[in-house]
Amino acid sequence: MDFDLSEDQRLLQDSLTKLLADKYKFEDRKRYLKSATYWSQEMWEAYADLGLLGLPFAEEDGGFGAGPVEVMLMAEAMGSAITLEPWLATVVMGGGFIRHGASAAQRAAMVPQIVAGKLKLAFGYTEPQSRHDLHDVATTAKKDGAGWVLEGRKGVVLHGDVADHIIVTARTGGARRDKSGIGVFLVPANAKGVTRRGYPTTDGLRGAEITLDHVSLPAEALLGDAGNGLALVDRVMDETIAALAGEALGAMDALQKLTLDYLKTRKQFGRPIGTFQSLQHRAAEMMVSLEEARSMAMLAAMMAGEADALERRRQMSAVKVQIGRSGKFIGQSAIQLHGGIAMTMEYLGGHYFKRLTTIDTMFGDADHHLTQLMAMGGLNQAA
């Protein structure tokens, strides 16, 4: 058992932390939000220069062969700066499908492009009726000669407005809520019949509604198995939850520090408000919650590559429950301890709170994963 980082991991962490400290101050972030893409192309290129866009890809495909620990460290640093770029969508989610579902030829064509920052991906799985259920898929994929025709709509697609390819789930057979009969397809954003409407999400990131109107795709657009795509989706989602746990940890940690600074400097009744016991105890509870989240983010990094799918799903649902619970408690407490100032757009604190709220919502909130965990019989077997 060893919780220490390797020298390489430490260097990687340092380089991104330095870059963000230098180029991703709150004022910078406000500026990036007003740019044409609503995030920073300059930073995207800087991530590419640091190698962050190629981290999890295999070396033979042109990546750096890094594991879930490296991904967690990157996500944590990005969480502490609440970065806006499509890293999670492209590298972790989209990249996950390419790594686990694409053919060697597809990987050879796409991975170097992703690594260079020239290709962006997104994953569309939510539909208007589906809430958090990944298997609730009304979008259809019908066989058309050797290829496929897709019909349907995907919603709240993270960075779907800028992606060059959108990966979607579509039903190849069975009824709307069946767990089998789901395929995963790689859809070029410029394919005929694809329309998209981009919009800001509440945390300042970007979402898109994607309509698929009789979109014809070649046979190789299908990633993996035509009828058993859900296993692939689960695998990628679990890696995504692990990365998201890192990002949430970074945001919680930064918000906790911001709150402590405020408690030490803000004065009322003639003394710093951090000298009042009721506020101290709430701050201590925030710290307990933060350390629980840190422990579970580490568990996530350890379990993201677990081969036993059921065991991995169990642990990742537990992680998502904890991240959701901790994020909500720390976010709400931070605002309460600050008072009105943290309710303003002009203050950094509220932006962490908003990101932590969307992190809980994404890929199933804490209650959803608690229900999932219940259905799997809980974390541990009975004696």
Next chain:
Amino acid sequence: MDLRFTDDERAFRQEVRDWIDANLPADTRERLAAGRTPTKEMQLNWQKKLNAKGWCVPHWPAEWGGRSDWSAIKRFILLEELQGTPAPIPLGFNCNMLGPVLIAFGTEEQKKFFLPKLANLDLWFCQGFSEPGAGSDLASLKTRAVREGDHYIVNGQKTWTTLAQYADWIFLLVRTNPEATKQQEGISFLVVEMNTPGITVRPIITIDGAHEVNEVFFDDVKVPVANLVGTEHRGWDCAKFLLSNERTGQARVGASKDRMRRLKLIAQNAPGGERPMIEDSRFRERLVEVEVQLKALEMTTMRVLADENRQLSERKPNPASSVLKIRGTEIQQSISDLYVMAAGPYGMVGADPDGDRWNEPELAPEWATLAQPTYFNWRKQTIYGGSTEIQKNIMAKAFLGL
């Protein structure tokens, strides 16, 4: 970063498990599995076996029977297996409290006389810290020790003294200098034989009906000066040292995991309306929620252990250690609450205290009759050893800089 146990550690866990299976008496195992505490004889018998095996005080220096070749992780595995069987764990007063204090502060004679007897439970110690007027504010204690020649004369009262009825000796905080400017500076640490004239033990029966704690009265009790541990008036140093030791055991992860495993099995059979209790969605939700909390606690324990495994000079205070007492005790209380829910109306049938047999023939299974008493008793966990509120005060100062 690799959070898995090594092959060596896994092999050691198996070795411990096999040894416990081969050596733990069946009646002890059954009694603990039902949720009761061991009898005095069970504790004595088991601790002597553990000590003979060399597994009682691995955290002590090798010259006093410790295993300096063991990592903190190995010690944790042993503790987790004992808690998880469950088997009695070495008496905390002897092995985790007084022993380390004597090793750090005791004279050579004290070490030679006491340490082997502490490990082997030849002497059973109890703890005389709290007083009626000194709970969370421990340093305000009033029990007085006045030096007269080669003796201290002790007068005063201690309370919440756990298992004083079994104890041969007591370790004690007393006020030796009431004039000290800071109240922490006038306190001394004594060890006293319980059969000394002038000591009276009076039981306190807690709301679960158990006799676990006591009041101990000192009326002109003569204590040889040789029984002073450390420096006179500097007993607070010993007390602080004692309270900071071995935090990973406080979380009782192994015990909670065992209780949860048993609860899941119980809930598969316990009636919950049309279906067994385990299928009651509200109950199940609470159960799984506690499982998640317990997992986070387990991982946090591992982080603190990895820290304890470092050289002393490389250690930093780890805020994760504060989580252990606060969440560990809350989780134990939540589990006891789940047992009450699982038991339902037959949980109102009282558990028979030892020797009494009002549940024969059986009205309700033993676990069900113990559910409410355990729930009542475990309210203590967030109170003793520094209440949750005191822990938060400590965190605010030590880690948050408030």
